[in-house]
């Protein structure tokens with residue numbers, strides 16, 4: 235399945251975002267959003283943007299664009315700022331709450347940027363932010379260093395291509411994990427044994443009777459299970475059949 239992601243270059247137009255020594259956050263945000271988007275597109279993601287030029291949008295309009303497009307993810311690019319110049323440095327990723335795949339993705343992005351030399355401030359919950367609150371899909375806001383930190387700007391400029399690649403790879407890596415994640419199965423377990431021969435005895439007995447039994451070696455135990463079902467109702471039916479047949483059973487998920 236191809237994922238769709240909307241990238242948002244924070245601020246724009248009459249809203250420059252944070253400014254430091256003539257450097258405007260909106261420009262850094264756009265440059266990075268476009269660079270990350272290019273890599274994501276090359277990797278089969280359907281990428282869209284809230285803006286590709288220097289135009290103004292309210293945060294609410296940005297969230298609306300994502301909702302109207304019905305994308306799977308929304309990722310907003312920003313740079314941080316502190317009240318005093320060169321007071322702070324480091325990267326953080328903001329999320330509505332620390333749950334689900336967006337949180338995992340946020341952690342992966344922070345870690346990837348940390349490997350490039352940024353201080354890892356971490357992942358923070360910011361439920362009040364409009365682009366996180368009003369978007370209907372998992373949403374992240376990446377603060378790629380402080381714009382009023384000379385140290386962070388040096389990293390941003392000198393390692394720009396690596397930064398774009400690292401963020402894109404963290405996103406893609408998180409999506410891969412989700413894709414390979416196995417669906418939940420309900421399995422009916424009829425026995426759990428330390429000795430393999432005891433498990434085998436039960437397994438062969440069940441197979442002889444026509445049950446779809448199999449053996450699982452897990453945490454030092456040989457487990458005999460019968461059937462793997464995505465619908466719990468099917469597992470319950472199998473459990474009933476086995477109990478009628480004299481087995482004691484338990485339904486496990488794995």
Ligand SMILES: [Zn+2]
Nearest residue numbers: 244251312313
């Ligand atoms: Zn900003």
